[in-house]
Every structure is written in C-alpha cells, then in structure tokens.
Amino acid sequence: MKIAVDAMGGDNAPQAVIEGCIAALGDMSADIVLVGKEDVIREELAKYAGMYEEDRIEIVHADEVIENEDSPVKAVRTKRHSSLVMAVDMVKEGKASAMMSAGNTGALMAAALLRLGRIKGIERPAIVSAFPKLGKRGEFVLLADTGANAECTAHNLLSFAYMGSIYRHHAFGTENPAIGLVNIGSEETKGTAMLKEAHQLLKTSDLNFIGNVEGREIPRTDADVLVCDGFTGNIVLKLTEGVAWNVFKMIKEKITEDLTAKLGALILKKKLYSLKEEFDYSSYGGAPILGVKGMVFKMHGSSSAVAVQNAVVKAAAVYERDVIGEIESSMEKFRNDGAENDGAE
Amino acid sequence: MKIAVDAMGGDNAPQAVIEGCIAALGDMSADIVLVGKEDVIREELAKYAGMYEEDRIEIVHADEVIENEDSPVKAVRTKRHSSLVMAVDMVKEGKASAMMSAGNTGALMAAALLRLGRIKGIERPAIVSAFPKLGKRGEFVLLADTGANAECTAHNLLSFAYMGSIYRHHAFGTENPAIGLVNIGSEETKGTAMLKEAHQLLKTSDLNFIGNVEGREIPRTDADVLVCDGFTGNIVLKLTEGVAWNVFKMIKEKITEDLTAKLGALILKKKLYSLKEEFDYSSYGGAPILGVKGMVFKMHGSSSAVAVQNAVVKAAAVYERDVIGEIESSMEKFRNDGAENDGAE
Numbered sequence: 192m193k194i195a196v197d198a199m200g201g202d203n204a205p206q207a208v209i210e211g212c213i214a215a216l217g218d219m220s221a222d223i224v225l226v227g228k229e230d231v232i233r234e235e236l237a238k239y240a241g242m243y244e245e246d247r248i249e250i251v252h253a254d255e256v257i258e259n260e261d262s263p264v265k266a267v268r269t270k271r272h273s274s275l276v277m278a279v280d281m282v283k284e285g286k287a288s289a290m291m292s293a294g295n296t297g298a299l300m301a302a303a304l305l306r307l308g309r310i311k312g313i314e315r316p317a318i319v320s321a322f323p324k325l326g327k328r329g330e331f332v333l334l335a336d337t338g339a340n341a342e343c344t345a346h347n348l349l350s351f352a353y354m355g356s357i358y359r360h361h362a363f364g365t366e367n368p369a370i371g372l373v374n375i376g377s378e379e380t381k382g383t384a385m386l387k388e389a390h391q392l393l394k395t396s397d398l399n400f401i402g403n404v405e406g407r408e409i410p411r412t413d414a415d416v417l418v419c420d421g422f423t424g425n426i427v428l429k430l431t432e433g434v435a436w437n438v439f440k441m442i443k444e445k446i447t448e449d450l451t452a453k454l455g456a457l458i459l460k461k462k463l464y465s466l467k468e469e470f471d472y473s474s475y476g477g478a479p480i481l482g483v484k485g486m487v488f489k490m491h492g493s494s495s496a497v498a499v500q501n502a503v504v505k506a507a508a509v510y511e512r513d514v515i516g517e518i519e520s521s522m523e524k525f526r527n528d529g530a531e532n533d534g535a536e
Numbered sequence: 537m538k539i540a541v542d543a544m545g546g547d548n549a550p551q552a553v554i555e556g557c558i559a560a561l562g563d564m565s566a567d568i569v570l571v572g573k574e575d576v577i578r579e580e581l582a583k584y585a586g587m588y589e590e591d592r593i594e595i596v597h598a599d600e601v602i603e604n605e606d607s608p609v610k611a612v613r614t615k616r617h618s619s620l621v622m623a624v625d626m627v628k629e630g631k632a633s634a635m636m637s638a639g640n641t642g643a644l645m646a647a648a649l650l651r652l653g654r655i656k657g658i659e660r661p662a663i664v665s666a667f668p669k670l671g672k673r674g675e676f677v678l679l680a681d682t683g684a685n686a687e688c689t690a691h692n693l694l695s696f697a698y699m700g701s702i703y704r705h706h707a708f709g710t711e712n713p714a715i716g717l718v719n720i721g722s723e724e725t726k727g728t729a730m731l732k733e734a735h736q737l738l739k740t741s742d743l744n745f746i747g748n749v750e751g752r753e754i755p756r757t758d759a760d761v762l763v764c765d766g767f768t769g770n771i772v773l774k775l776t777e778g779v780a781w782n783v784f785k786m787i788k789e790k791i792t793e794d795l796t797a798k799l800g801a802l803i804l805k806k807k808l809y810s811l812k813e814e815f816d817y818s819s820y821g822g823a824p825i826l827g828v829k830g831m832v833f834k835m836h837g838s839s840s841a842v843a844v845q846n847a848v849v850k851a852a853a854v855y856e857r858d859v860i861g862e863i864e865s866s867m868e869k870f871r872n873d874g875a876e877n878d879g880a881e
Binding site: 325338375383386405409410411423429435437441445465 | 670671683686687718720725727728729731750751752753754755756766767768770771772773774775776777778779780782783784785786787789790807808810811814
C-alpha cells in the first residue's frame, strides 16, 4: 500500500510534511509517495539520510503548486501538474491507496470531485473532522461537513449522517454511532426550514439519531457524529479551537505574571500540559473528504510534523477498513429504500 | 423612569429576578415595576422588608405565565395577561421606559414585534448580545443577531450592522465602531451567496467595515460588532460559553485531583478566579431586541440575581441614551440614501 502525500501543501510545507512522513514510516507498513518539486523534496530528505528506510519513500515530480489564494476549480483545471492534483490522480489511477494534503481546501475538494467523481447516491461530498470532547478524555466527535458545502439541503445532511456513521464505525470501531444535528434548540421545531426537514429525515432513518444538539452542548455532546452544513461546521470547528487556545493562553499569561504565581505554575505546569494534550486536534489524523471514489484526506493547513505523522498513519489504517466500499453499499441500500435525494446520480 | 421586569420569566424566577431588582435600586435612579403573580411577588419581596426603598418597586399583577415550551406567536396572542406580554404593553403604553425578561426568547421577540411594531426601515429586529473578548480584559464584542432570525437576507445583515453600530456607539461610547462579518474565510468571495452579497453591501456602506471574521478569530476579533444570521449567532454565543465553561471545569478537576496539585491550586486559585470573572457574561447586561419601537431586553434564561441586577441597571442607562431615536433617524437617512431593503416598511 502506498499513501500519496502533497509535499508542497500547507503553511509548514515541505519541512513539516516530509518530517512527518518519515516519522510515519515507523508506525505503519504502508509506503509513501511524496508529490512535489523533486529538488526541494530531495534537499529536505537529505537531512534525514540514513535515518529512515529510503526505499519506502518514492518521489513523484510535480512542476506546479496550488496556492491558498488560487481559485479552487480554476486551479484544479489549469494546474494539472500541481502536487495536489497529481497526488489525487495517483489515487484515481490506482497508483496510491489514499492521498493527503494540507493545502488549499477548496482545491482539494474540487480535485476530489472532478478527478475521482462522486459515489453513486451522494450528491455532495463532505469533509469529516474529528475533535476532542472537552473533559471526556480520549472521547471525540466527528463533525460533517466542516467546509466543503457552505449551503446544504436536508438530504445532503442525511447523506452526511450516513457517511459519518459508516466512517465512525469502520475507522474507529464505534458500534451504531449516535448521530446529532447541530441546531439552536432541542425541540424538533427549532432552526431553519432546512434543519426542520433534516430533523424529520434523520428521525425516520435507520440511523441512531439522538436529536438536536445546541451550541452549548457541542463540547460534551453524547453524539459520535454531528451533522451540519459546511458553513456551520467550519465555524464550530474553528471557534472551538479558537476559544480553547485563547483560554490556555490566558491561563499561561496569568500564571507567569508574578513570582508567587510562578511557584504555583511550576507545580501545575505538568497538569496543564497534559490537559492541553487532550485538546490536541493533531492526534486525530486528517479529515477525509467522504463521498468521492477514493480516499482523500485534508490535513490542517498549519499541520506540524507530528500532525502529519498521525494523519498519514491514520489514513493507512482507514484505507484497510474499506470505508469507501462500505459507503457505496450503504448508498445502494439507501437508494433501494426509496430515500434517494433529488439530483443524485 | 420606570423599568418593567417580567418577574416570572427565567429558570431562577421569581427569586433571582426579584433579588436582582432590589439590588439594582441602589445603582440607579430609575424605579422598577415587577410584573407577575402578585401573591408570589409579595411573598418574595417580604424577604427583603426594610432592606430597600419600598416605594421604588411597584407590582402589576399578571394572571398568566408564558412557559419556555409555549409556541411563541400563539402564546403572545392567547396569553394577553401573561407577565411577559403585560410588561411589553407597559412600554407600548408609555408606562415603562424599558422592559426585560429572562423568559421564552421567541415569545419575547414575538411580543416585541406584535405589540410594539418595527422601526420604519427595519425588516427584521435583531437580538444583540455582548460577550467578552478572550485575553483582552474588559474588551467585548457585540454579536447581532443571536437568535431572532434563523434565516436572513443580506439586507437584514446590513440593518443589523447599522443597529449594532448605533447601539455600540450610544450605549457603550465606542466611536465609529468596527463592524465584522462572521464568515468561513477572510476573502470576500467566501461563504454563502447571501454572505457574499452582505460583504458587498457592508463594504459600500458608510459603516466602518473591517471585513470577514473567521471562527478562530472571533474570540479576539478587532471588531466591535459582529454581524451574522441568528442561527450562526446563537451557535457562536452558546458554543463560546460552552467551550470556555468546560475548559475551566477541566482545569478545576485537574488541579484538585491530587495533593501536589492542590498545593499549586491554592496558589493559583485566586488567579484562576479572576480569569473566570473575565468570561462572566452576566456583567454585560441584557441583550436588547433592536429594531422595534421600544426598549426590550432579553436576559439569559439562567440569569442569577447579579446578572439581573446588571441587566436592569444597564437597561436604565441605555434608555437615557435614546438608542431607539438614533436608530430611527439613522434608518431615515439610510432610506433616503436609496439603500432601502425590499419589503421594509
């Protein structure tokens, strides 16, 4: 098995990406294909000469790079020789089992859609992000969608729930995952017309739907998968990160502002550090774009080497669970049950 | 000046509401009208006999109570003698300068709209909530709307920005308030079609528009006022509260889990407590429903006596700044500039 990695994508590319890939080799049997500017990659790899199994990392040269500022669809159409598009094409051509990138999210989504195509029955793919539950050590929730589709229909949300449930079950072993709907009240009459419809679709589905989940409940929700449109999901994901990060920063500043406090800080430092680790999004791997015919993972734009390492190792494990095959057969059942969404192909 | 307070609304009513009102008397010259079941109010007031200026609190008996479970519009139409509706009517009839309630938000919004009516030029009123910026002591941002309108047009958002700017300036003294648009990317091409249109409307307005603000930036935004639809605003407000609260809870649990840590905890206890105060939403007062012809404030459902006290005192101060008059004249200017929104009256 080979994992294709966009070596040029992300704020810390190629350094952190390549360092993370090398570290990942020790944690998995899969090999890695680094896609990007060959000279840059070789120069970076040279730093680790003799420190890794060199025959397990292949380089595929890509002339171009898609920047964060590039318009997604246009970039995918015009930059055919970009590291991002070429890595996706390796999955399409069966040369890699999965691909991952910390680059332009919109372009990754566009490349996944245009180059791999949708799974039959899925109208819109979704980005599925994991984030830790606060105060529930080791527990996490999957959020779908977190940015692929700013606007959604109720049927989109239902398909996100199916895909999220399958991914949660097959990639993380959760039996009969609990599905929640992000909303502004617990009653089924709350929210927009779309959300009221989505509530009814989820309620009458064979999913383990536990109802609406309000903003205040999200950090400790009982749900294993939360569904929402990509606008809401993106706000939820980034706001949670922003609030948690700022609270930690405030505490750090507070406990170092004078000597008395510093004494306490020394004692508590380890405690706080272990707490901070609980918030560490990087340990949950990349976010798959589910609904396309191939495993594509979005890594956080500012991924560190450790985050890349976790994402690559997790991607290899997920591939082995055949999540795509499971989604395909589930969608077939879904369609046969007459729940096909409008415009689905 | 008199402030009408719904004595029966909220999780801690009437106890916390009445305790807060009595405490507020010492901080303002305005008097208070408690609206609700007279016997219940008298019994509660009796606890404070001799401890407050009794002639500054009037009781207006209201037979009925609107419950949280009640359907908003129906409740307002059928429960004419409820404490919430009667308190709004006191504003309508000029018997009170402002009213406040910690009860059913939807019903409060419906009562404000149906009993007071909209300000000319405002299509939809907005709930405007204040919340503290993290790590910027004493600074806060106003968020509009936080729940009155789950679905909005771009013109709605523009009017929220105008009203938020006026409220920020007149109630809090901020000159030329900076306006931000909650969105999933900083570029003006990001977000839904509605948000792209709102971005352009804000950009070409005479407001001090500083652009899109992403989820991660919200906790420390440079904006004085953030605008969004009521669904997004409600999620942002409650999620921020939920994450901050849970992080504090985690730290508290962590530092008390063993003896060594307890030693540190003793030293840091005061520090953390003062930090927690910075998050204290209750010190910012109630959230006005702007855009109706009267001052109506929504208090948090679980308001403590201190929160009620702050809200009542703040409401009296805001009334004196004639925010409604300012909105009316601004809307007149807005309409004369040809920016009238469709269907606005």
